[in-house]
Amino acid sequence: MPTPLTHDDPHAFGPYRPVVRLGSGGMGTVYLARSRGGRTVAVKTMHAGIASDPAARSRFRLEADAARVIGGQHGAGVVDADTRAATPWIATEYVLGPPLDEAVRTAGPLPETTVRALGAALCGALGRLHGSEVVHRDLKPSNILVTAYGPKVIDFGIARAVGDDRLTSVGAAVGTPAFMSPEQASGEDPTWPSDVFALAGVLVFAATGRAPFGQGQPADLLYRVRYGEPDLNGVPDALVPLLGRCLDKNPFRRPSTSELAAELHDGNGEFAEHLPDPVLQEIARRATEVWQITPQRLAAPRQPDPEAKAVPAARPARRRLLLAGGGLAVGAAAVGAGAWAWNRRTAPEPEPPAPGPSNSRLPKKKLDSLWQLQVADPPYGTVPPAQPLAVGNLVSVVAGKGLGGIDAASGTVRWTSDRMEIHWQVATDGDRLVRMVAPPGSDGNAGKPGGFPLLLASVDLDSGKATDPFARLTDFNGVITQNQVLCTADGVVYAAAGAGKYDDYFLASQSWSVFAVDIGTGRKLWTKPLPPRPDRTDRLHFLAAHVVGDSLVALQETDDGKVRAVVRDTRTGSVRWERPLDGVVPRRVQLPMATDAQHLYVGTGRLQALRLSDGTRVWDSQVRRPGRTYGPPTVKGGVVYAVEKGLGLVAFEPGDGRPLWEERGGGGADADLSASPVIGTDHAYSRRASALWAVDLATRTPTASYRTTGDRFLAQEKARVTLALGGRFLAAFPLK
CATH class of the missing domain: 3.30.200.20 (Phosphorylase Kinase; domain 1)
Structure with a gap:
C-alpha cells in the first residue's frame, strides 16, 4: 500500500x-x-x-x-x-503485478496448471542466476512478482556468488526461515540446490496457501526445516513426488533447475493463459492505478518544547536480559521433569518439540534412539554451544533454568537445578563436576563497587546441589559473566576470570588472568595474566582446554577473531609455547580437544598434528592429501579419525599422518564436517544430514543409521552409549 x-x-x-x-x-x-x-x-x-x-x-x-x-x-x-x-x-x-503471496490471498490456492507454469518460469530465472554462479538465497513468495508475461524475481539483498564468503559470517543462517534450505539453516554456504529447495517451498505455498514447514517462531521453523518432514497436504497428487525430491534434506539428491522445469511444464501457451481470472484482474488494476497516484509529502513535525526534559528509559543489563531469556526458554519446556527437560520418550517416534505441520504425504521417518529428552536452550544462550558432559554414570547438560543430571543408560532425570548455571562455567574430569557459584547477595546487584568474590564448588552427583565452595577468591569479580571454568584434572581446576567493574560485555579496564586451584585445599597454585579484551567484546578468552600429563593445552581466541594454540606447564602456569592456527575458525573448535601423550590434533579444513613438547607441526594433511578438507578429529587407541569432505571417515597414523584406511561404499559423501566422530570398540559414529551413521571399523563400511537432531556428540563409555545434543533434544544411541 x-x-x-x-x-x-x-x-x-x-x-x-x-x-x-x-x-x-x-x-x-x-x-x-x-x-x-x-x-x-x-x-x-x-x-x-x-x-x-x-x-x-x-x-x-x-x-x-x-x-x-x-x-x-x-x-x-x-x-x-x-x-x-x-x-x-x-x-x-x-513491475505491474502483485507479489505471489498477495496473488494467493486474492485468488486462493492456485490451480495445478498455474503452479506448473509458475515453477517452470522460475526455474528459468534461477537457471540464469546459477549460470552466472550467483545464488539468490532468499527466494520466497514476497520476492516473486506475478505479471501477465511471467514471474519476476526481485530482492537480491543477500544474493552472492558461489564460494564468495567475504561478506557473510561463517556459520550465520541468512534468509527467511520458512523457505530456507536445511544446509542454509545450519549456517552452511548455500549453493544452487538451496534455491531449488526454496523454489519447492514457494510452489507448495502457491498450491496450498501455506509454507511447507508451517509458521511460528524462527527457531521453531529452523528446527522443522532441518529435521521435520514437509506438509504436502493439498498439493496436487502429480506434484507430490517431484516437490518431495526438491525438499530432500540432502542437497545432492535435489534435481537441477533444468530437470525440474522439464518435469513441470512443456512450455506450450502464454503465461497469462495459465493465470486464474482474479490474478489477471489484480494485474490490470495495478496497471491502471499506477497512473492515478499523485505526489504526496508530509509536513515536518512540530518541534518539541525546549523546556521539556525527556526521561531516558532504563536499559536492563545484559545479564538480566539473558536470565529473562532463560526463563522464557524454560517456559516452553517446563512440563514433566521439573523446569529443565520434558517429554521423555523411549518410543521410537517422538512428538515434535513445537507445533508444526502434520500428516505429511511423504513417508515419515522414525527416531530410533535408546532414549531421548527434550531440553530447552541454556539460560545464557547457545554461543558458545553447550556441550554434554559425561561424569560418572551420568550425562550432565546445562539447559532451561540450569544444570541437569541424567542417567546415561536409561535416560532417567536424576536431578535438575534452577540456579541459572552458565554452561562455560561447568567442567568435569569424568568423575567430578566443578562449577562457579553465584556469590550470595549478587542477584540483581552485579554492579556493586568492588564486585563479589569468585566461588568454586563441586557438585554432588546424587542431588545436583553445589557443595560448600572449596575456593573463595577475592582478587576476582565473581559476577562477571565471561569468567570460565576451562577444565579439571588430577584434583586441580583451571579457570579464567576478570577483576574490575561488571558490565554486559568485556571492558578494557578489566584485568584478566588464567589460574589453577587445588580442589582439596582451595589454594590457588598459580596465576598468570591474560591480555585485556577491548570494550564491548563478548568473545570468551578460551575456546577449549584439556590437560595432558603436565601440560595445559588450550585454544584461545584473539581480539581479531583468530585462534592460537597455547600450552602451559600445569605446575607453574608458564607458557611453554604458543602458535597461531591459520585458517581455523573459532566456532569450529569449540569442541572437546583431540590430544594424546605426544600431539595436539586440529582439523576444520586442513588436518594437522602439533608436538606437545614444543609446538612443532609434525605433519599436515596438505602434504599427503593436498586440497582435501577435514572436520574436527578424534584420537583413540593410537589412531586419529576425521571426516573428509565428500568421502567420509578416514583413519590416520598419529606419528606421521599416513592414511591407514578410508571409508568404503560411498555412504560418506554427505558426511558432516562440523562434528567430531565418536569412536566405540567396533564402530565409529559420524553425522550425515539428519542421521548418525555407524561405520564398522573392521570392514570400513556403514552398517546402520539413526535419525537424530543432534549436532554435538559424546561417547559415554561407562553406559556404552553415544550421546547426541541438538535441536532441543538430548538422545542416546548405541556405542558398540
Missing part, C-alpha cells in the same frame, strides 16, 4: 523524483518515482547511516549486479543506479 513521502525523504534520485513510498524497513526504503519524461520506476535505497558501513555498501552494489544478471525477462530490469551516493539507490522497472 503506497504511503506519502516524509518531510525528510530525498527530493530526487538522479533524474527520478519520488512520488510515494512503496515500503520501508530497517535497511532502506523503496519509492515509486518518475522521470521528467513520465517513465515510472521503483527506486530502492539504503539508509545513509547503514551506507556508512563499507560491507553493507558492497552488499548493495552486489544486489544491483545480481539484478542486472537476471535481466528484465526474469526480474525487474535495472534502469539506473548510483551505489556511491551518500544515500545509495537502484532504479528498476516498476
Whole structure:
C-alpha cells in the first residue's frame, strides 16, 4: 500500500523524483518515482547511516549486479543506479503485478496448471542466476512478482556468488526461515540446490496457501526445516513426488533447475493463459492505478518544547536480559521433569518439540534412539554451544533454568537445578563436576563497587546441589559473566576470570588472568595474566582446554577473531609455547580437544598434528592429501579419525599422518564436517544430514543409521552409549 513521502525523504534520485513510498524497513526504503519524461520506476535505497558501513555498501552494489544478471525477462530490469551516493539507490522497472503471496490471498490456492507454469518460469530465472554462479538465497513468495508475461524475481539483498564468503559470517543462517534450505539453516554456504529447495517451498505455498514447514517462531521453523518432514497436504497428487525430491534434506539428491522445469511444464501457451481470472484482474488494476497516484509529502513535525526534559528509559543489563531469556526458554519446556527437560520418550517416534505441520504425504521417518529428552536452550544462550558432559554414570547438560543430571543408560532425570548455571562455567574430569557459584547477595546487584568474590564448588552427583565452595577468591569479580571454568584434572581446576567493574560485555579496564586451584585445599597454585579484551567484546578468552600429563593445552581466541594454540606447564602456569592456527575458525573448535601423550590434533579444513613438547607441526594433511578438507578429529587407541569432505571417515597414523584406511561404499559423501566422530570398540559414529551413521571399523563400511537432531556428540563409555545434543533434544544411541 503506497504511503506519502516524509518531510525528510530525498527530493530526487538522479533524474527520478519520488512520488510515494512503496515500503520501508530497517535497511532502506523503496519509492515509486518518475522521470521528467513520465517513465515510472521503483527506486530502492539504503539508509545513509547503514551506507556508512563499507560491507553493507558492497552488499548493495552486489544486489544491483545480481539484478542486472537476471535481466528484465526474469526480474525487474535495472534502469539506473548510483551505489556511491551518500544515500545509495537502484532504479528498476516498476513491475505491474502483485507479489505471489498477495496473488494467493486474492485468488486462493492456485490451480495445478498455474503452479506448473509458475515453477517452470522460475526455474528459468534461477537457471540464469546459477549460470552466472550467483545464488539468490532468499527466494520466497514476497520476492516473486506475478505479471501477465511471467514471474519476476526481485530482492537480491543477500544474493552472492558461489564460494564468495567475504561478506557473510561463517556459520550465520541468512534468509527467511520458512523457505530456507536445511544446509542454509545450519549456517552452511548455500549453493544452487538451496534455491531449488526454496523454489519447492514457494510452489507448495502457491498450491496450498501455506509454507511447507508451517509458521511460528524462527527457531521453531529452523528446527522443522532441518529435521521435520514437509506438509504436502493439498498439493496436487502429480506434484507430490517431484516437490518431495526438491525438499530432500540432502542437497545432492535435489534435481537441477533444468530437470525440474522439464518435469513441470512443456512450455506450450502464454503465461497469462495459465493465470486464474482474479490474478489477471489484480494485474490490470495495478496497471491502471499506477497512473492515478499523485505526489504526496508530509509536513515536518512540530518541534518539541525546549523546556521539556525527556526521561531516558532504563536499559536492563545484559545479564538480566539473558536470565529473562532463560526463563522464557524454560517456559516452553517446563512440563514433566521439573523446569529443565520434558517429554521423555523411549518410543521410537517422538512428538515434535513445537507445533508444526502434520500428516505429511511423504513417508515419515522414525527416531530410533535408546532414549531421548527434550531440553530447552541454556539460560545464557547457545554461543558458545553447550556441550554434554559425561561424569560418572551420568550425562550432565546445562539447559532451561540450569544444570541437569541424567542417567546415561536409561535416560532417567536424576536431578535438575534452577540456579541459572552458565554452561562455560561447568567442567568435569569424568568423575567430578566443578562449577562457579553465584556469590550470595549478587542477584540483581552485579554492579556493586568492588564486585563479589569468585566461588568454586563441586557438585554432588546424587542431588545436583553445589557443595560448600572449596575456593573463595577475592582478587576476582565473581559476577562477571565471561569468567570460565576451562577444565579439571588430577584434583586441580583451571579457570579464567576478570577483576574490575561488571558490565554486559568485556571492558578494557578489566584485568584478566588464567589460574589453577587445588580442589582439596582451595589454594590457588598459580596465576598468570591474560591480555585485556577491548570494550564491548563478548568473545570468551578460551575456546577449549584439556590437560595432558603436565601440560595445559588450550585454544584461545584473539581480539581479531583468530585462534592460537597455547600450552602451559600445569605446575607453574608458564607458557611453554604458543602458535597461531591459520585458517581455523573459532566456532569450529569449540569442541572437546583431540590430544594424546605426544600431539595436539586440529582439523576444520586442513588436518594437522602439533608436538606437545614444543609446538612443532609434525605433519599436515596438505602434504599427503593436498586440497582435501577435514572436520574436527578424534584420537583413540593410537589412531586419529576425521571426516573428509565428500568421502567420509578416514583413519590416520598419529606419528606421521599416513592414511591407514578410508571409508568404503560411498555412504560418506554427505558426511558432516562440523562434528567430531565418536569412536566405540567396533564402530565409529559420524553425522550425515539428519542421521548418525555407524561405520564398522573392521570392514570400513556403514552398517546402520539413526535419525537424530543432534549436532554435538559424546561417547559415554561407562553406559556404552553415544550421546547426541541438538535441536532441543538430548538422545542416546548405541556405542558398540
